[in-house]
Amino acid sequence: MWHRVSRARWLDPVLAVIIGFVSVAIAMWATGVRLGSLDVPWGDGDLIPVYSYAESLRRGHWFLINPDLGFPGFQDHGHFPVTDLLSMLQIAVLAHLTPSAIAAVNVFALGTFFTVAVATYLVFRWESVDRVFAASMAIAFAVLPWHFVRASSHVFLASYVSVPLALFLVSLIARRRLERPRPRWVLPIAVVAAVIIGANGVYYALMTTILMMVVLVVTRLWPRRSWPGWRTLLVIALVPLTTLVAVLINALSISSPSTGVSVVRYPAESYLYGGNPATLFFPALTTRSGRIADRFLDLDFPTNGTFEGSALLSSAGVLAILVTCVVVALRWAARSRGDLNGAVGRASFWPGIFLLTTAFFVMGGLGALFSFWISNDIRAWGRFSVFVAGSAFLVMGLMLSGWRSSAKKLVRIGAVALGIVMALSAVVDLSAGGQRLPIGWGRAMDSELRGYVDAVEEHVPDGCAVLELPLMLYPEAPPINRMGDYSHLWTYIYSDTLRWSYGAMKGTSLGDWGMDVKDDPQQLLERARAAGFCGIQVDTWAYGNLAEAVGAQRAFGSPEIVSSSGRWAFFDLDGPQPADDVVSPETGFTVATQTASLPVSWWMLSEQSTLRVEGTPGARVRASLTLSAPPCGPVTASIDGAPVTVTGSQTYDTDVQLDADGKGSIAITASSTSCTIGGEPSPVWLGLQGPKWAPTVVQSTR
Secondary structure (H helix, E strand, O other): OHHHHHHHHHHHHHHHHHHHHHHHHHHHHHHOOOHHHOOOOOOOOOHHHHHHHHHHHHOOOOOOEEOOOOOOOOEEHHHOOOOOHHHHHHHHHHHHHOOOHHHHHHHHHHHHHHHHHHHHHHHHHHOOOOHHHHHHHHHHHHOOHHHHHHHOOOHHHHOOOHHHHHHHHHHHHHOOOOOOOOOOOHHHHHHHHHHHHHOOOHHHHHHHHHHHHHHHHHHHHOOEOOOOOHHHHHHHHHHHHHHHHHHHHHHHHOOOOEOOOOOOOOOOHHHHOOEOHHHHHOEOOOOHHHHHHHHHHOOOOOOOOOHHHOOOEOHHHHHHHHHHHHHHHHHOOOOOOHHHHHHHHHOOOHHHHHHHHHHHHEOOOHHHHHHHHOOOOOOOHHHHHHHHHHHHHHHHHHHHHHHHOOOOHHHHHHHHHHHHHHHHHHHHHHHHOOOOOOHHHHHHHHHHHHHHHHHHHHHOOOOOEEEEEOOOOEOOOOOEOOEOOOOOHHHHHHOOOOEEOOOOEOOEOOOOOOHHHOOOHHHHHHHHHHHOOOEEEEEHHHOOOHHHHHHOOOOOOOOOEEOOOOOEEEEEOOOOOOOOOEEEEEEOEEEEEOOOOOOOEEEEOOOEEEEEEEOOOOOEEEEEEEEEOOOOOOEEEEEOOEEEEEOOEEEEEEEEEOOOOOEEEEEEEEEEOOOEEOOEEOOEEEEEEOOOOOOEEEEEOO
16 A cells, blocks of 8 residues: 555656656757757847856856946846846856857757646646646647747746746635645745746746736635635745845846936837737647648738737647637536536636636736736736636646546547547647747857857957947847847857957946947047957948948958858957057956046956056056045055055056067056945045046946
8 A cells, every 4th residue: 555655646746757858859859959959049039148148157147247248338237127037047057067058048948848848737737637638738738839939039938837836826825725734745835836936037927926816805705705824925925026036136236327227118018019819719820730720711910020919829729728718608607517517617716717817918908907007017918828828728627637537438538539639739730840940040150150259269369358330239229231139149159258349238328338429430449449449340231241331431441350151250450559558457357337528447356457558569658547545444555566555545657668569567456444334345446547548437346
């Protein structure tokens, strides 16, 4: 008997893992992905920033602050909140276990098929769906066309493991299973599920919170019961609180001045990004059944420029939607008889959850009211189609489980057959090839970028800052001719030692650098030299041709390096012009801020830093340095080997004899007594002044 109990206890977890791997295998078959193609790009557009996050994490930065992007500033991602901290943590781990940032994101995308299938199976079993139907529903739900669309673009949305976990929490609240949790593991699992949902993206967290709150109110009022206990309230509160923590982490990370918000949403956008209810009743055109239906019905749904207008279900998903609509009609209709009545009753309150999620999904529905009355930051309510589908699959599984317990053998056989057909149809639908990824394009892009970036890195010193043209705002800028949004990030993703101009947040003083002279190449070139750029890169896809971009302007000379397809061209700025003396950071510095009156400002990252001095070969260049001590103690410093102690503010001049190549350096150390002002560490200030610099002030982190 003990062995039977032990086997039964572990059977569902083992089956869940098997189903997860089956879903991954189906995803690889449908997309054409093989192990050898995990290290090449699977797409562009909104997928590129995710690759850049992984590259930042691989280099040891947290994704919110990236000193390798946005030169002469840095990327300060706190201005554009990303609340998918759970996905970021997974990618951070994968970035150190896989050979590249691209491989890390691609493995994460494949892993979402596993986690969705596992969670769906276990939650459906918790809801007493029979194993055969829980397995078939889990596979069908995990390989929805919606999943493939998101995995190649909005990767974080592809991780919709939050949907089955949300259904689990709704079940616990509706049935008041948290009041006296039995078995004991229910409460810890519920807490973990709530934290996962809250850290897995604001869209999923919001819909889960809405569902839980509605169910809480309904169970309180009808039938009238006592108010829930602290366990229920704790689980409900954990979802929005976890999301709020993620938002606060973003806000507290902001360290660059802002002249405005980087992204603005409007309530009316909820109509543009709302869901089309007709798409719930037709399979996606990427599926075999969808293409067959399109021959007769012309299923070219308007997309409003987004995915939200497309049909994104398989034939299995459409069948689940249709069955759930019938159950909704019968659930509160006159009492039915026989097996149908038992199966409909087994659906319990889930048809109501289906209606509620649909009401938020549809264009102009409850989501639009939320945007107008509560917050317009959430606009893409069409993305909740996956909640509609998830609740429909659960109702379908409960219906089939009810029929399987029928006394009639024919009904039982029909239920099992329908469950198997659901899973098979979901897989067969993918054979149309609509989910295949552009692996060939990815290999060509990978080869070109590796060869080009390697050549640039060999040509310039480590830490070289490259100005990327045309200047393009980040994030969410419109495409420029053939150059799409975020394309400037490609060369950063493939580089190891270079810094890049693109990536500082628009609406900030760092992100708007150079925009006032972007149409004047001579002024832009002069400003680039003054800011410390060593080269310029032109994406020719933004222009008719390279001659139009730079040749006619004759501002940058001839390119030293051109990529294999001719798309990217690199121009070496060749250091300072004759008689020009430049003092700029070399090691131990990063850029703090830039204003119209002060060309550039730096702060020291370490006690030992180095300045680079360039000018006419053999010349003697004078650099002026200003140190300012905090009010609680002096600064102890060494400037090119000369020890100094500063209380207050003091300027020091030093001469640097340039070598035959026109280059020299100044070594600087600076430290001060630790103290705080208003609870914040008081900084050491370092200012630079040279022949090419106006007086500037830079902050030390020491």
